[in-house]
Amino acid sequence: MTRSETVSHFIEHARARVDQALERWLPKPPACPALLSEAMRYSVMAGGKRLRPILALSAADAVNGDPARDVVPYALPAACAVEFIHTYSLIHDDLPAMDNDRLRRGRPTLHVVYGDGIAILAGDGLQAEAFVLLAREPETADPDLVRRKLEALRIIGEAAGACGMVGGQTIDLQAAGQVAGHALTLTPDTLRAMHLRKTGALIRAAAVSGALMGGADEAAIQAITRWASEIGLAFQIVDDILDVEGDTSSLGKTVGKDAADDKPTYPSLFGLDRARTMAAECTDHARAIIVEAHLDQSSLPAIAEWVLTRKN
Amino acid sequence: MTRSETVSHFIEHARARVDQALERWLPKPPACPALLSEAMRYSVMAGGKRLRPILALSAADAVNGDPARDVVPYALPAACAVEFIHTYSLIHDDLPAMDNDRLRRGRPTLHVVYGDGIAILAGDGLQAEAFVLLAREPETADPDLVRRKLEALRIIGEAAGACGMVGGQTIDLQAAGQVAGHALTLTPDTLRAMHLRKTGALIRAAAVSGALMGGADEAAIQAITRWASEIGLAFQIVDDILDVEGDTSSLGKTVGKDAADDKPTYPSLFGLDRARTMAAECTDHARAIIVEAHLDQSSLPAIAEWVLTRKN
Numbered sequence: 001m002t003r004s005e006t007v008s009h010f011i012e013h014a015r016a017r018v019d020q021a022l023e024r025w026l027p028k029p030p031a032c033p034a035l036l037s038e039a040m041r042y043s044v045m046a047g048g049k050r051l052r053p054i055l056a057l058s059a060a061d062a063v064n065g066d067p068a069r070d071v072v073p074y075a076l077p078a079a080c081a082v083e084f085i086h087t088y089s090l091i092h093d094d095l096p097a098m099d100n101d102r103l104r105r106g107r108p109t110l111h112v113v114y115g116d117g118i119a120i121l122a123g124d125g126l127q128a129e130a131f132v133l134l135a136r137e138p139e140t141a142d143p144d145l146v147r148r149k150l151e152a153l154r155i156i157g158e159a160a161g162a163c164g165m166v167g168g169q170t171i172d173l174q175a176a177g178q179v180a181g182h183a184l185t186l187t188p189d190t191l192r193a194m195h196l197r198k199t200g201a202l203i204r205a206a207a208v209s210g211a212l213m214g215g216a217d218e219a220a221i222q223a224i225t226r227w228a229s230e231i232g233l234a235f236q237i238v239d240d241i242l243d244v245e246g247d248t249s250s251l252g253k254t255v256g257k258d259a260a261d262d263k264p265t266y267p268s269l270f271g272l273d274r275a276r277t278m279a280a281e282c283t284d285h286a287r288a289i290i291v292e293a294h295l296d297q298s299s300l301p302a303i304a305e306w307v308l309t310r311k312n
Numbered sequence: 313m314t315r316s317e318t319v320s321h322f323i324e325h326a327r328a329r330v331d332q333a334l335e336r337w338l339p340k341p342p343a344c345p346a347l348l349s350e351a352m353r354y355s356v357m358a359g360g361k362r363l364r365p366i367l368a369l370s371a372a373d374a375v376n377g378d379p380a381r382d383v384v385p386y387a388l389p390a391a392c393a394v395e396f397i398h399t400y401s402l403i404h405d406d407l408p409a410m411d412n413d414r415l416r417r418g419r420p421t422l423h424v425v426y427g428d429g430i431a432i433l434a435g436d437g438l439q440a441e442a443f444v445l446l447a448r449e450p451e452t453a454d455p456d457l458v459r460r461k462l463e464a465l466r467i468i469g470e471a472a473g474a475c476g477m478v479g480g481q482t483i484d485l486q487a488a489g490q491v492a493g494h495a496l497t498l499t500p501d502t503l504r505a506m507h508l509r510k511t512g513a514l515i516r517a518a519a520v521s522g523a524l525m526g527g528a529d530e531a532a533i534q535a536i537t538r539w540a541s542e543i544g545l546a547f548q549i550v551d552d553i554l555d556v557e558g559d560t561s562s563l564g565k566t567v568g569k570d571a572a573d574d575k576p577t578y579p580s581l582f583g584l585d586r587a588r589t590m591a592a593e594c595t596d597h598a599r600a601i602i603v604e605a606h607l608d609q610s611s612l613p614a615i616a617e618w619v620l621t622r623k624n
Binding site: 027031032033035036037040088089092095097098114115116117118120121123124125126127128129131132135136141143146147149150151153154157158160161162163164166167169170171173174178179180182 | 347
């Protein structure tokens with residue numbers, strides 16, 4: 001196989017393991033009420049890109065010093081927990097009280113199918129299950145692994161919490177003028193601050209928690225943290241570009257929504273060409289970081305390329 | 313001091329330490345957006361009974377074999393995490409898409425003040441912060457404590473999750489006929505099953521996680537688990553009775569709501585007298601359990617009495 005075939009094979013193989021694990025770890029009847037289980041499954045198994053969990057597995061693989069050792073079983077709970085959290089955030093963001101989206105991954109959003117109450121509960125349940133999964137898997141009595149599990153959980157929790165993703169969504173809601181008496185006007189700096197929280201934090205936490213569970217030492221953790229910050233920003237800029245240039249069918253969500261909602265974006269603030277250059281600069285910085293850390297003989301460069309050139 | 317003065321002193325002292333810790337551990341600006349911090353604080357510091365955190369501290373104290381050792385600092389993060397989770401569940405339950413309550417702890421509910429979007433996000437943020445708190449505090453490198461922290465986190469997560477509290481609320485929503493095509497009729501057995509999930513699971517997790525952080529051995533954990541199951545059921549029966557007999561001003565929430573919503577309750581299924589007897593039977597069972605486990609020379613019996621005789 002060529003290098004690029006190996007990498008695309010890595011991504012496909014990782015995605016398959018993630019999909020299988022997500023299915024296995026979703027709560028099921030009779031312990032979980034059937035309706036709630038069905039609602040959570042509808043959103044989790046809707047066929048997302050699985051970018052965040054693949055980042056986690058890729059980072060775990062990149063820091064693994066022992067090719068004979070399969071680190072995926074160690075990083076898979078963190079990978080799936082992040083995907084549970086990402087999915088819950090989409091369910092809640094799509095609610096009429098928030099972004100009011102009716103289409104997601106090419107299908108009706110969860111509240112359109114089951115109503116707002118069940119959509120709120122399915123999101124709440126997925127968030128709790130993410131932390132349960134992190135606390136439970138992999139089952140181990142090894143003190144170093146127990147410590148790594150708790151540390152990965154803290155990193156993911158902080159990224160998902162009030163100073164991370166939920167904080168970013170609060171700023172987004174204020175910027176959209178949806179909170180009476182608390183409107184915010186975004187400048188380029190506050191737009192960046194919002195994205196760092198809203199999408200950047202969880203993307204970074206995915207990679208860092210994966211690296212941690214893959215056995216990374218402190219220097220590798222630092223490099224992966226910086227690498228993933230660049231990747232998170234590139235991801236967001238490309239997201240904004242796709243909202244202008246993409247088409248609804250391949251994207252699976254409503255295109256042109258940012259402009260319709262009058263949201264500031266990288267293309268609206270800097271123009272399309274400059275936005276494209278900014279995204280490419282992020283992946284250039286990302287490459288330099290992992291070359292310096294001797295982590296470039298891995299799937300990480302290809303993952304960066306995927307983030308930059310993706311069409312959905 | 314008499315025994316009952318000592319215990320009421322324990323409860324007041326525990327409540328003060330909990331209130332202080334909740335205030336300290338609420339996310340604050342600039343890391344957390346000001347509006348979100350304000351909204352979370354509005355609900356957390358609304359002056360609840362703090363039953364769950366006091367249960368956690370009481371259980372930690374009861375299993376502590378060394379009176380010279382203050383176990384509160386070990387159990388306080390679990391106590392406050394459970395209160396964060398309890399508060400988030402009230403915020404979400406009160407939303408128009410769920411129970412549509414406008415009054416809570418004597419004040420307008422959060423969505424009435426800040427709108428549904430911010431109320432959803434404040435709940436989401438509090439849930440995440442609960443797990444962050446459990447992962448972070450107390451800071452320690454002691455492998456036994458790290459293991460206990462992770463185990464307490466798993467127990468609280470399972471109680472809060474899809475097979476616990478969120479599952480119970482799903483059944484409640486279905487029983488109230490609020491999910492089109494998925495209505496449920498509650499029998500006495502399914503009512504009990506719903507309450508075990510909706511309120512019982514988190515009450516039990518509060519006591520068990522407190523005991524765990526207080527250094528409990530396996531036998532004490534088992535006893536506290538059984539004790540707290542009885543206390544949780546007594547709590548729910550008394551809750552139903554107060555909805556019939558209490559008054560809105562001392563209760564701080566709308567009275568008579570269960571009957572108005574046509575919800576099955578212990579008084580509606582068994583009559584008021586039998587419901588009162590059932591609650592007292594639970595606390596009798598609870599006492600027998602801790603006497604057998606030699607844990608009755610503690611504040612646990614008084615906590616049980618408080619649950620049985622409370623007026624709000």
